Amino acid sequence: MTFTTTIVPNFIKSLRTRRLLELLPIIVTLILAVAVSSVLLILFDANPITAFNAMWQGAFGSQNSTAETLVKATPIMFVAIGITVAFRGGVINIGGEGQMIMGAVVGTALTLSIGESLGALVIPLALCAGFIAGGIYGGIAGFLKAYYDVNEILSTIMMNQIAVQLMNFLLNGPMLDPTTEGVNNIAKTQRIPDIAELPRLSIDLGTVQLFDRTRLHAGFLIALALAVVIYILLWKTTIGYRIRAVGLNPHAARYAGIHVGRNMTLAMFLAGGCAGIAGVVQVLALGYRLQTDGSPVGFTANAGFNGIVAALFGGLNPLGAIFSSGFFGALLVGANGMQRAVGVPAAMITAINGLIVIFIVSSQIFTRRIARQRLLQPAESSPVATPIISDPSADTPTEGVLL
């Protein structure tokens, strides 16, 4: 009866401590973020409880606001799922913005040019086109890092700006809707054909219709499905194993016969692809055309950056990203409610997002310390596996930085 008396309880125990340790930075961060927000609110002469309540009401107060929260969360979720793959592969992808734009541009171009003739296939093909376009754009940064030692943070930031300008050029020139030229200074393409529209979701519960007449769309379900696919890819396939091995320790991976450069590029291709889908979905489900006010975040609404925060907050796990993206969607939608209620500008959320990033990466030192102590105690089973982001170009194996 050793199985039930020792192995199972031990397994549960190890699972529990491991989960706790992985969740610790997130819990600590959440507490700190609430504390700092409260201080900021008090400094702005606002009652934190009123403000948080207004936020909650703004995000979940009605079916419509809940739907808006999920609509806002959807692109963040796509990007966050992708960034999870990149980070797990040891590549810091700041290029979600640019990859989203490239996906949207190519997906929209395909839909507008031959969408009508594709019939029902138009939506999957447009999503694929977006995935490939975003993937190639991300893959370039991964390739440059792997083979030319180009800092991927800087290259992706530059590529974000290049993508924005490319989109602005296309929307003001080749892709401009001839009928709306110059109206409201908003550059936009023609409307996509009806058949390419992603359907809105409403749940029929017999007596009540959930999310009827809201903007909640099928893209949300695609994001959920993608999270599951990427989870399986990362943890149940050889491809995912190789990517994670490269991220954990590129030197060890190389000795084990894993092609580091190829897997880094692949991780960035997948990351860019996920962001690319986000771009297409925004077009096919919400605006029905690609449009921007010309500013860097005119199309993406900062989803590329918020995706980074959500990926970290989701513990670099695609399933965690579902919840963290929902959380940030709620923050963004709720912030408007807060601004109306207590007069504190919604930009506070951007500042808090920054602090969340800082808190999460800074708290790693403490989890690392606990993990090390755990390793030194032979009684404890199951050492904690956490990915390492380190510099693969270094000649000597480095300890790297736990994430």
Add this chain to the structure above:
Amino acid sequence: MIGEIFTASLFASTIRLATPYLFASLGETLAQRSGVLNLGLDGMMLVGAFTAFYTVLQTGSLILGLLVAIITGAVMGLAMAFISVTLKAEQGISGIGVYLFGLGISELLFNKFLSTPRTVSGFPQVPLPILSDIPVIGNVLFNHNLLVYGAFLLVPAMWYVLNRTNFGLMVRAVGQTPEAADAMGVSVARIRYTTVIIGGIFAGIAGASLSIALINTFQQNLTSGLGFIAVALVYFGGWRPTGVLFGSLLFSFVNALQLQISVVGLDIPSEFAVMSPYVITLIALIFASKRQDKPDALTKPFERGG
């Protein structure tokens, strides 16, 4: 047409517009030479730009505005140093956090206290006696505000500090082989704190140079990513002040050219003009990566016996 574009005023604005790049990337050079990649530069510039602008708007004192930008820059530098040196957090990601914080807090303060863009009268032009009377060159080089002169004087100053002082030697040692520096009794942490705080101060001044010397206004995301280019310029310039000077001038030239082209009304899509510095940076990064003088310990937290 060519004559209409390449005027003396084009070169004068090239010099002027180099100011924020120079301040930000020379400070960043110092930090990176000691082994810390401060990616939050843009956020620090934004906060510096807002605080300087608001101070000048309220008090009318330019010096006080600059001083406030220096203090806020130093405080944010201290925070970045604490995160990257003491807490040993991943520098790239925490830098993005600092950037988002700066972006958000500057917009928050702007919306709360100003809400609409206003202008101040910034640092006035100070023509240098005699030198500014030289035809053409005098106007291009010697008829600017004090911050412009300061930025260019910082180039030789930073070169001197890095290459000819004891402190500079320690900075380079800490960035190259922190273990050896530590063994020789140099405090790696103290050097890195110092360089990152100095980098923060210059980022604050760079922000102030935009809001109270060059543009004389503040709005959301005033820098629009200038700080990230400044970080890339350090790679571009091969971690040397002279290289950074060259890169800054190249970028400010492209900026000035862009303005000039729109003034003259040339039929070149402005998007390509805006895009070009980023393309140049990307290409430069590919070549910069092959350089030998990259600090070996860049982005690597130091741990004794690690």
